[in-house]
Amino acid sequence: MVGVKRRRPSAGDILLTAALNAAAAPPTTFFYGGQAVIEGVLMRGPRHYAVAARRPDGAITVLSERLRSRVYTGRPWSLPFLRGAATLWEMLALGMRALQWSANIQLGEDVELSQGAMGVTIGVSVIFGLGLFIGLPLLVSAVIHHGAPQSVASVLIEGVARAVILLGYLFLIGLLSSVRRVFEYHGAEHKAINCLESGDPVEVPEVRRASRLHPRCGTGFLVVVALVSVIVFTPLGFLFWPVRIACQIALIPVVAGVSYEVIRGLARIRHTRFGKIALAPVLAAQLLSTREPDDAQIEVAIAALAAARSADEGAVGEAYATVP
Numbered sequence: 001m002v003g004v005k006r007r008r009p010s011a012g013d014i015l016l017t018a019a020l021n022a023a024a025a026p027p028t029t030f031f032y033g034g035q036a037v038i039e040g041v042l043m044r045g046p047r048h049y050a051v052a053a054r055r056p057d058g059a060i061t062v063l064s065e066r067l068r069s070r071v072y073t074g075r076p077w078s079l080p081f082l083r084g085a086a087t088l089w090e091m092l093a094l095g096m097r098a099l100q101w102s103a104n105i106q107l108g109e110d111v112e113l114s115q116g117a118m119g120v121t122i123g124v125s126v127i128f129g130l131g132l133f134i135g136l137p138l139l140v141s142a143v144i145h146h147g148a149p150q151s152v153a154s155v156l157i158e159g160v161a162r163a164v165i166l167l168g169y170l171f172l173i174g175l176l177s178s179v180r181r182v183f184e185y186h187g188a189e190h191k192a193i194n195c196l197e198s199g200d201p202v203e204v205p206e207v208r209r210a211s212r213l214h215p216r217c218g219t220g221f222l223v224v225v226a227l228v229s230v231i232v233f234t235p236l237g238f239l240f241w242p243v244r245i246a247c248q249i250a251l252i253p254v255v256a257g258v259s260y261e262v263i264r265g266l267a268r269i270r271h272t273r274f275g276k277i278a279l280a281p282v283l284a285a286q287l288l289s290t291r292e293p294d295d296a297q298i299e300v301a302i303a304a305l306a307a308a309r310s311a312d313e314g315a316v317g318e319a320y321a322t323v324p
Contacts, residue, residue, distance in 0.1 A: 031267075032193055032305065033216060035095050036186035037102035041301040042095065043189070043308040049094060050307035052300045053102045060303050061105055064311045067094075084260025085253040091218060132169065134248055137161040138241060155237040159230030166226055170219070170288040180291060187212035188293035188301035190286075202305060207298050212290045215267040219289040220282030224259040232258065 034043040040053030050064040140161040141154045173179045194210040195202050214220075229248075232255050236244045266282070269275035293301070 031216060032196065032308065034189040034193065034301075034304065035091070035098065035218065036182045036189055037095075037099045038106055038182070039185070039300075040098075040102045040105070041185050041189045041192075041304040042098040043192075043301075043304040044090070044094065045308040045312040048308055048311035049098075050304050050311060051098045051101055052304035052307065053105045054296065054300050055105055056108070060300055062303055062307045063101055064307045066311075080261055081257035084257030087221075087260055088253065088256040130249065132165060133162055134245060136165060138245065140165075152234055152237040155234050156230060159226065159233070162229065163223070163226040166222060167285065167288065170285070174288055174291075183289055184291040184293045185297050185300065187290035188297040189304075190214040190217065190290060191293065191298060192301040192305045196305065202302055204295050204298050204302065207302060208295065212292060213283045213286045215270055215279055215282065216263060217282070217286050217289075219286050220279075221259060221263055223282055223285045224262050225255055228259045228262065229255050 032043060032045060034041055036042075037051060037053065040051055042049060042051045044067075048064055048066050050062060052060055052062045055061055137158040141157040144161075145151070145154045145157050174183060188207075190212050191207045191210040192202060194214055195207045198210065200206040200210075232251055233244075233248055236247050239247065263282070266275055266278050270279055
């Protein structure tokens with residue numbers, strides 16, 4: 001066989017492909033979503049979720065469970081604006097559960113990550129996130145803005161700093177080989193969902209051709225959160241900074257709710273000129289949090305998506321399997 005060297009797609013090529021795939025996507029009754037975990041992918045369906053991970057020996061292990069919490073399936077949490085807060089909670093709770101499971105798959109049966117260790121990790125992550133995306137922007141605003149600290153201008157500077165810090169953070173962690181691996185699985189997750197929504201068979205050759213960018217990505221959600229927070233937090237500009245921080249933390253569910261509706265609205269009009277323009281920064285940010293996956297990683301994403309769909313169709317309560 002003669003090898004053919006393919007040109008690496010540019011950022012413009014990737015964005016154009018994503019826009020075309022998004023516009024061609026048919027309407028669906030449920031929008032599947034997911035996250036990347038350690039050597040694996042989480043896929044979330046309407047009543048079940050599934051996680052697939054590549055074991056150190058090369059086999060794929062799949063876990064499928066029913067979504068038992070009312071936050072995932074309860075009627076109030078599916079209403080506009082409330083569903084945004086539920087999605088934020090789901091990204092944290094369900095994502096951490098899947099992350100712990102995938103970590104234990106890599107550690108093996110002899111060594112497992114305990115609930116206590118995971119709890120400490122979550123606590124440190126929350127504190128780090130609040131400090132990075134609320135505390136640090138406030139400090140940057142105080143350094144740059146030499147006017148009154150209680151002003152609208154200081155809040156606007158905070159918002160810009162928050163967006164820059166988010167993008168810079170994604171760029172820097174993407175330089176780590178272990179994180180780059182997770183970003184490759186993130187790309188595989190997007191490709192599998194794009195393939196499903198385009199109506200193509202969810203198989204390796206078709207998934208490989210799909211875009212690694214998706215309008216409903218969590219990274220895009222965070223970009224919209226950074227922009228919406230500027231609007232929501234602006235009236236807080238005249239408050240003393242300790243009170244302002246407390247109010248910003250309390251308003252996080254509100255920001256998440258509004259941002260989620262913005263993302264859903266843009267996804268529905270993605271085939272229009274305005275939708276494509278508005279989605280451009282959402283898709284562009286994903287160039288930092290996704291990488292092109294290999295076929296082995298695509299196989300894992302397909303396994304997770306297939307398990308989630310199969311569990312919902314068969315109403316399976318819980319399943320656990322290892323595929324060679």
